[in-house]
Amino acid sequence: MLLSYLKLAWKVLLRRKFFTFISLFGISFTLMVLLVVVAFFDNSFGAHYPESRIDRLTFAQFLHVKFKDGGNMNTPPSYYLLDKYVRPLRTPEKVAIASNFHATPSYVGNRKLDLDLRYTDANFWQILDFNFREGRAFLEADVKAAAHVAVINRSTARQYFGTETGVVGRTIVVNQTNYRVLGVVDDVPAMRFSSYADVWVPLSVSPDDLQQVKVNGDYLAIILAKSADDIPAVQAEFENAMKRVPLPDPKNQQFLELHADRLIASFSRQLMSPLTDYKSDGMELLYPIMAGLALLFMLLPALNLVNINVSRIMERSSEIGVRKAFGATGGTLVGQFLVENIFLTLIGGVLGLLLAYGALQLISGAQLLAYAQFEMSWRIFAWALLVTVFFGVLSGVYPAFKMSRLQPVQALKASGK
Amino acid sequence: METTLTPAPAASAPASLKTTPMLQLRDIEKVYQTDTIETVALNRVNLTINKGEFVSIMGPSGCGKSTLLSLMGLLDEPTGGVIEIDGRAVTSYSDKELARVRNHKIGFIFQSFHLINDLSVLDNVELPLLYRAGLSSKERRQRAQQALERVGLSARTRHFPSQLSGGQRQRVAIARALAGAPEIILADEPTGNLDSVMGEEIMELLLSLNRDQGTTVVMVTHDENMAHKTERLIRFFDGSQVS
Numbered sequence: 001m002l003l004s005y006l007k008l009a010w011k012v013l014l015r016r017k018f019f020t021f022i023s024l025f026g027i028s029f030t031l032m033v034l035l036v037v038v039a040f041f042d043n044s045f046g047a048h049y050p051e052s053r054i055d056r057l058t059f060a061q062f063l064h065v066k067f068k069d070g071g072n073m074n075t076p077p078s079y080y081l082l083d084k085y086v087r088p089l090r091t092p093e094k095v096a097i098a099s100n101f102h103a104t105p106s107y108v109g110n111r112k113l114d115l116d117l118r119y120t121d122a123n124f125w126q127i128l129d130f131n132f133r134e135g136r137a138f139l140e141a142d143v144k145a146a147a148h149v150a151v152i153n154r155s156t157a158r159q160y161f162g163t164e165t166g167v168v169g170r171t172i173v174v175n176q177t178n179y180r181v182l183g184v185v186d187d188v189p190a191m192r193f194s195s196y197a198d199v200w201v202p203l204s205v206s207p208d209d210l211q212q213v214k215v216n217g218d219y220l221a222i223i224l225a226k227s228a229d230d231i232p233a234v235q236a237e238f239e240n241a242m243k244r245v246p247l248p249d250p251k252n253q254q255f256l257e258l259h260a261d262r263l264i265a266s267f268s269r270q271l272m273s274p275l276t277d278y279k280s281d282g283m284e285l286l287y288p289i290m291a292g293l294a295l296l297f298m299l300l301p302a303l304n305l306v307n308i309n310v311s312r313i314m315e316r317s318s319e320i321g322v323r324k325a326f327g328a329t330g331g332t333l334v335g336q337f338l339v340e341n342i343f344l345t346l347i348g349g350v351l352g353l354l355l356a357y358g359a360l361q362l363i364s365g366a367q368l369l370a371y372a373q374f375e376m377s378w379r380i381f382a383w384a385l386l387v388t389v390f391f392g393v394l395s396g397v398y399p400a401f402k403m404s405r406l407q408p409v410q411a412l413k414a415s416g417k
Numbered sequence: 418m419e420t421t422l423t424p425a426p427a428a429s430a431p432a433s434l435k436t437t438p439m440l441q442l443r444d445i446e447k448v449y450q451t452d453t454i455e456t457v458a459l460n461r462v463n464l465t466i467n468k469g470e471f472v473s474i475m476g477p478s479g480c481g482k483s484t485l486l487s488l489m490g491l492l493d494e495p496t497g498g499v500i501e502i503d504g505r506a507v508t509s510y511s512d513k514e515l516a517r518v519r520n521h522k523i524g525f526i527f528q529s530f531h532l533i534n535d536l537s538v539l540d541n542v543e544l545p546l547l548y549r550a551g552l553s554s555k556e557r558r559q560r561a562q563q564a565l566e567r568v569g570l571s572a573r574t575r576h577f578p579s580q581l582s583g584g585q586r587q588r589v590a591i592a593r594a595l596a597g598a599p600e601i602i603l604a605d606e607p608t609g610n611l612d613s614v615m616g617e618e619i620m621e622l623l624l625s626l627n628r629d630q631g632t633t634v635v636m637v638t639h640d641e642n643m644a645h646k647t648e649r650l651i652r653f654f655d656g657s658q659v660s
Contacts, residue, residue, distance in 0.1 A: 001547050004540065011535035322531045325492055326597070327520025327548035329513050409493040412531065 009340035027348025035356035058260040061220035078217025096123035118197035135168035135183030146204035150179035187371035305395035321411030330404035341396030349388030445498035476653035524594030528606035539574040545597035564592040584615035
């Protein structure tokens with residue numbers, strides 16, 4: 001019976017070419033946009049290079065200070081705060097501290113290169129999984145010795161030295177400072193804010209006064225838990241540690257807070273703060289809002305598809321009448337039209353997938369975000385499949401139900417009109 | 418031109434069967450109601466169709482013939498009264514139960530054929546069997562093929578309705594009605610859209626079905642000649658049986 005439904009669905013699609021085109025365009029375009037968004041989301045927050053152990057990582061990167069007059073200050077924390085209160089935590093396996101990246105001038109002959117420079121400690125290289133094309137990361141000893149060494153990415157090697165290989169040991173001048181290249185790593189996409197840079201150098205060569213006692217600064221901590229299950233324990237210890245941080249200005253400040261959040265939660269805490277007032281990471285709102293937006297985005301083409309499906313099904317009222325006359329129940333017909341609709345949406349889904357692949361290639365090629373390589377993973381494909389089937393059911397249920405309620409005689413009469 | 422009929426197995430209905438009610442209508446009413454107008458299509462109709470009978474129904478347009486046939490075939494619900502099939506009142510049956518009765522006991526032939534144009538001849542004929550549990554795909558194909566042989570269209574299985582003449586289409590519709598081996602065939606002006614030669618051919622086919630296989634046939638027609646070939650003629654006027 002399923003084969004018969006599919007054969008019929010295919011014939012109907014071919015017979016009504018304009019309807020089919022409109023339907024497929026609506027489905028594939030909607031899915032393309034959703035897939036691009038999902039791919040962007042996945043590549044930004046999923047387990048991707050070099051944050052491949054994302055399930056064990058938490059990030060402390062946004063300090064929030066609440067003032068007594070109602071004002072707020074959001075800033076990255078200082079090195080002092082992270083070094084004194086976060087680095088000594090006992091529950092995590094490792095804690096890395098790094099600066100945020102900043103564009104820093106460098107020159108190749110007369111050509112200026114703006115290289116994004118980040119200062120890190122040695123743990124940074126152990127927590128994150130960088131692919132070294134050659135050489136190695138700097139070690140604790142290099143950091144302690146304030147060695148002028150650097151790890152650079154492949155693009156920087158190519159642009160600065162004209163080659164990606166054989167650059168270890170050579171000198172790169174960044175911001176008028178000489179660094180000896182220790183290693184070359186694969187490019188890190190700019191969406192990975194906590195790990196991305198062109199050039200990584202030891203924290204100890206930073207021009208900042210790292211020991212200055214202050215809470216606000218330009219640093220972040222990346223914390224590796226012993227296992228994914230251990231993260232709540234890490235967070236609990238982290239919260240306790242933060243309670244011990246004295247307010248720099250108790251007269252004017254009410255409290256300060258810094259959290260060890262999972263990557264997406266650390267952004268959600270900022271994004272959702274107008275709704276949560278920083279009382280939670282906002283994840284309980286973020287996912288429903290995102291799902292709601294996705295649903296809303298799908299709703300318009302789905303309604304359009306419902307409309308098309310209603311007219312398409314109703315013009316087949318003779319068939320409905322005949323099928324009922326010969327023994328089809330309402331439920332059987334709902335099943336038939338749902339199968340047909342899911343078949344149509346799956347075709348649209350495949351087209352959407354191809355379009356999304358093309359769009360992601362274009363976006364990656366355009367380098368709107370440095371080194372961004374949006375990839376279609378099996379996970380995204382599974383999402384697409386789920387979304388497609390949902391879309392098919394969403395747009396097919398109402399017309400199929402409406403049609404199944406018809407008395408056979410009404411259906412047969414309608415076709416005779 | 419296709420051969421019209423293959424020799425049918427001799428299975429004429431015994432005379433005793435023809436006194437056993439197949440379908441009974443008791444005080445059947447059908448009223449169409451709009452906001453302002455109430456139209457009585459059928460007014461307290463009492464009618465019994467016995468097993469193995471070939472009954473024709475005649476009357477002017479709008480007298481309620483087709484409505485009556487739709488009610489007999491459980492394609493519509495009466496406003497009042499009781500319909501019994503094989504001695505069982507079906508008026509209160511659920512959608513599922515009605516579908517089962519339609520599938521197992523009733524075969525329809527429509528004036529405008531109502532074939533599904535996107536399906537092949539064989540797929541169209543197979544349709545009633547799709548909704549019957551316990552039949553394999555092979556069995557369904559075989560039965561549909563046999564029904565097509567019965568109406569002389571076995572060479573056209575892969576054709577589509579649009580590739581057939583009107584007479585051939587009606588024969589496909591008859592094959593579809595036969596495929597499920599129903600006990601009663603309800604034909605709504607089966608020759609109405611055909612020329613006289615084709616009409617005769619189709620009528621012969623229905624007569625042979627009734628004569629040779631004992632299938633009960635109820636036919637709505639405007640054609641006196643066709644009606645007089647049947648065993649019983651019922652006349653309708655203004656929603657009531659007049660003879």
